[in-house]
Amino acid sequence: MVKHIRIALGALMLSVIGLLALGGLSPAQAADTAVIGVLTTPGGAPVEGVKITVTNEEGFTESDTSDATGAFRVPLPSGGTYTIEVDTTTFPDGIALSREDDASRTLLVLSGEKKLLVPLSEGGESAVSASGDSTLDQIIQLFFDGILYGLLIALGAVGLNLVFGTTGLTNFSHGELLTLGAFTALALNEAGINIIIAAPIAIVFAAFAYGWGQNKILWRPLRRRKTGLIAAMIVSIGLAIVLRYTIALVFGSGPRTYQQFAGQVGISIGPFNTTPKALILGALAAVALGITVLWLQRSRIGKATRAVSDNPALASATGIDVERVIAVVWIVGAGLAAFAGIYLGMTQSSIWNMGQRMLLVLFAAVILGGLGTIYGAIVGALVVGVFINMTTLFIPTEMKTVGALFLMIVILLVRPQGLLGRKERVG
Amino acid sequence: MDFGIIFSQTLTQAIGITAIIYCLAAVGLNVQFGYTGLLNFGQVAFVAAGAYAVGVIVLTFDLSLWLAILVGILASTLLALILGIPTLRLRADYLAIVTIAASELLRLLVRSIAFKDTFGGAQGLNGKLGQQFHDLNPLPSDFTSLPVLTWTRQDLWVVIVGWLLVVLFTLLVWGLVRSPWGRVVKGIREDEDAVVSLGKNVFVYKMQALVLGGIIGGFGGIVWAVAKQSVQPDTFQPDFTFFAYTILLLGGAARVFGPIVGAIIFWFLLAGVGELLSQMIQAGYIDFLSATDVGSIRFILMGLGLMLLMIFRPQGIFGDRRELALDAR
Numbered sequence: 080m081v082k083h084i085r086i087a088l089g090a091l092m093l094s095v096i097g098l099l100a101l102g103g104l105s106p107a108q109a110a111d112t113a114v115i116g117v118l119t120t121p122g123g124a125p126v127e128g129v130k131i132t133v134t135n136e137e138g139f140t141e142s143d144t145s146d147a148t149g150a151f152r153v154p155l156p157s158g159g160t161y162t163i164e165v166d167t168t169t170f171p172d173g174i175a176l177s178r179e180d181d182a183s184r185t186l187l188v189l190s191g192e193k194k195l196l197v198p199l200s201e202g203g204e205s206a207v208s209a210s211g212d213s214t215l216d217q218i219i220q221l222f223f224d225g226i227l228y229g230l231l232i233a234l235g236a237v238g239l240n241l242v243f244g245t246t247g248l249t250n251f252s253h254g255e256l257l258t259l260g261a262f263t264a265l266a267l268n269e270a271g272i273n274i275i276i277a278a279p280i281a282i283v284f285a286a287f288a289y290g291w292g293q294n295k296i297l298w299r300p301l302r303r304r305k306t307g308l309i310a311a312m313i314v315s316i317g318l319a320i321v322l323r324y325t326i327a328l329v330f331g332s333g334p335r336t337y338q339q340f341a342g343q344v345g346i347s348i349g350p351f352n353t354t355p356k357a358l359i360l361g362a363l364a365a366v367a368l369g370i371t372v373l374w375l376q377r378s379r380i381g382k383a384t385r386a387v388s389d390n391p392a393l394a395s396a397t398g399i400d401v402e403r404v405i406a407v408v409w410i411v412g413a414g415l416a417a418f419a420g421i422y423l424g425m426t427q428s429s430i431w432n433m434g435q436r437m438l439l440v441l442f443a444a445v446i447l448g449g450l451g452t453i454y455g456a457i458v459g460a461l462v463v464g465v466f467i468n469m470t471t472l473f474i475p476t477e478m479k480t481v482g483a484l485f486l487m488i489v490i491l492l493v494r495p496q497g498l499l500g501r502k503e504r505v506g
Numbered sequence: 507m508d509f510g511i512i513f514s515q516t517l518t519q520a521i522g523i524t525a526i527i528y529c530l531a532a533v534g535l536n537v538q539f540g541y542t543g544l545l546n547f548g549q550v551a552f553v554a555a556g557a558y559a560v561g562v563i564v565l566t567f568d569l570s571l572w573l574a575i576l577v578g579i580l581a582s583t584l585l586a587l588i589l590g591i592p593t594l595r596l597r598a599d600y601l602a603i604v605t606i607a608a609s610e611l612l613r614l615l616v617r618s619i620a621f622k623d624t625f626g627g628a629q630g631l632n633g634k635l636g637q638q639f640h641d642l643n644p645l646p647s648d649f650t651s652l653p654v655l656t657w658t659r660q661d662l663w664v665v666i667v668g669w670l671l672v673v674l675f676t677l678l679v680w681g682l683v684r685s686p687w688g689r690v691v692k693g694i695r696e697d698e699d700a701v702v703s704l705g706k707n708v709f710v711y712k713m714q715a716l717v718l719g720g721i722i723g724g725f726g727g728i729v730w731a732v733a734k735q736s737v738q739p740d741t742f743q744p745d746f747t748f749f750a751y752t753i754l755l756l757g758g759a760a761r762v763f764g765p766i767v768g769a770i771i772f773w774f775l776l777a778g779v780g781e782l783l784s785q786m787i788q789a790g791y792i793d794f795l796s797a798t799d800v801g802s803i804r805f806i807l808m809g810l811g812l813m814l815l816m817i818f819r820p821q822g823i824f825g826d827r828r829e830l831a832l833d834a835r
Contacts, residue, residue, distance in 0.1 A: 132629070134629050134738075157797070157798065159798070159801070160740070162628050162629060162738065162740060164627070164628055164629060167619075182619055182627075182628075183617065183619070183627055183628030183629075184628070185628065185740040187801075249599040249602065249603065301817065304817075306816075306817065307820075308598075308599070309545060309598060310816050310817075310820050312545075312599065312602065313751065313755070313812065313816045314812075314813050314816045314817060316748050316751075316809075316812065317748075317752075317809045317810065317811070317812030317813035317814075317816065318809065318813055319809070320745065320748065320805055320806070320808065320809030320812070321806050321809035321810050321813070322809075323805075324802040324803075324805035324806045324809070325802075325806055327802045328799055328802040328803065328806070439606065439607050439610055442603050442607065443607070446600070446603065450599075450600070475618065475619065475620055477614075477618050477619060477620075478614060478615070478618055478620070480610075480614060481611050481614050481615060481618075484607040484608070484610060484611045485611065487603075487604070487607055488592055488604055488607065488608065488611075491592055491593070491596060491600060491604060492592045495596060495600065
């Protein structure tokens with residue numbers, strides 16, 4: 080029935096293995112800057128004759144065609160930002176990209192060889208947009224994937240929304256909390272610690288260092304100085320740029336995967352196709368979100384958080400230590416964001432701008448649910464996750480983010496306070 | 507280490523084509539954010555609209571560049587209207603999120619495979635976009651180079667016309683903010699409700715500011731397409747807008763000459779640091795960095811600069827703190 084997803088995952092895994100093998104076999108040219116990769120079918124057969132073109136904004140153009148072993152290599156004059164296009168018209172019959180987004184992407188290439196992953200699928204337009212009698216299965220599959228993606232978005236969005244609710248700060252550097260979490264786990268992982276142990280350590284570290292620490296060093300002093308909210312928003316943009324490029328400087332610009340579970344064989348549960356790691360991560364995310372909700376509902380500090388979110392001045396007047404609540408919110412928010420980053424790093428890969436890419440989706444979720452409403456982020460995230468996946472039935476996969484952003488703009492037109500927001504003037 | 511080369515390269519970039527493009531974007535932002543208080547985080551979309559108008563009209567449809575400039579103005583206006591209608595009634599932070607989302611939405615659309623025939627996909631549109639403009643170049647054909655400033659004949663022609671455009675728009679803004687219109691939009695920035703109570707249609711004024719700032723930004727895109735003869739979607743990332751904000755805030759928002767001063771100082775510093783680091787790495791004074799790290803370091807310094815500026819001197823170098831009250835809610 081719906082074998083496409085499994086095929087695509089298999090292809091992804093095989094290309095990873097293929098690339099690793101290639102990386103091991105050709106150390107001689109490691110000093111040259113180039114984009115390299117191997118194209119194989121999900122079954123492992125090489126795909127020959129596919130044209131890969133690399134360009135940059137200075138007008139550089141170079142291309143290569145994959146050889147009999149499926150390998151290609153495009154030499155570059157120097158590091159920099161390059162756009163890499165896979166000419167899908169040169170594919171042999173029956174071969175397609177698993178992700179249509181891969182037809183064209185822009186990467187920052189530092190010196191050395193940059194391995195390009197091009198997961199391919201066999202027999203069909205693309206993995207998720209096959210047509211025919213399996214439409215119902217497809218809808219079920221997309222819904223399921225959407226819920227998993229929605230849980231990931233929710234992890235990121237809860238912190239964003241809690242910080243907004245308690246301090247009024249629209250934090251444009253929240254995406255970098257995801258990236259920092261993913262790369263902290265990566266650093267631990269590459270130091271030899273299994274990701275199962277590295278992930279919780281990274282999350283706790285992120286919660287205190289990047290959450291509590293960031294609030295303590297930056298945002299609390301700014302609040303004391305009575306820095307305006309727009310000024311604070313612009314400060315967060317500056318911070319986002321600093322963090323993002325520091326990560327690029329330290330870890331390089333290519334996508335990285337954890338040493339364990341990088342490629343995992345897909346499984347089928349009834350009509351769903353997935354991987355065990357995605358299921359486990361999704362379940363853990365649901366548990367983490369459940370605990371957060373319970374904590375907000377039942378615990379003293381959780382109730383205080385909701386009170387501050389409602390009205391900081393009034394909460395302060397009733398004896399709530401607002402600054403303490405804000406510190407706790409940063410810890411929780413950064414911890415959940417780090418979890419989201421590791422989730423993304425495990426199911427896809429870690430890259431220096433992963434948080435930036437997620438940020439607008441997070442905003443879409445938060446605005447959909449209601450900016451500043453505590454539970455809005457979770458509801459909004461699930462809706463956005465399912466919506467993004469479902470729209471691929473009607474629009475090309477490469478444009479699925481467009482759908483989410485469009486949804487956000489429509490919501491603002493129709494119901495600016497969001498699904499769960501109270502009706503108030505936001506103009 | 508050749509300080510002569512470092513200096514000449516830095517100065518060339520400080521008043522070069524890129525500085526002009528960012529300066530135009532910042533002049534537009536000054537109208538929107540500096541004077542009217544609209545937190546437009548999607549200025550790059552207007553620049554892209556201008557650039558793509560030139561690309562599509564000249565390359566895809568093979569029509570005149572002068573028509574393309576007209577289309578660029580229309581496209582910027584249209585974009586401002588489409589963006590403004592849903593967002594101008596919203597609070598500043600909503601406006602910020604929606605405009606940045608719209609700019610990304612637009613970028614994803616033009617780079618998509620679905621519209622590749624029109625917009626050229628991820629490679630964009632590359633070709634003789636500005637030929638008609640370069641044909642008018644009055645500089646002698648045996649021109650080699652100015653002393654110190656290392657522009658080619660073609661670049662110098664763009665630089666001259668580019669700065670003329672900057673001056674023209676700066677004079678326009680200078681005139682406008684001293685007119686009754688300018689007083690109304692500044693009033694909107696300070697206290698919208700007060701202006702409403704005076705019977706002014708705030709929405710219309712905000713829209714006019716958004717359109718005007720958008721058109722000026724669009725001219726940045728037109729200069730880009732003509733000068734670089736290439737329009738590529740991934741150069742129109744949100745970071746472009748934030749660069750323009752840094753320039754505006756550096757020079758001083760709500761100051762007529764803020765964007766010009768800001769752009770020159772910004773590019774002088776950015777290019778200077780880049781050149782200096784590159785030379786030091788080449789000469790072997792720094793061995794823990796590679797030449798490709800310089801790009802990242804420039805961005806880090808720029809982000810740090812934006813943070814420190816906003817924290818310690820939000821009015822910029824020449825701004826007046828009383829003029830610009832940055833706050834919402």
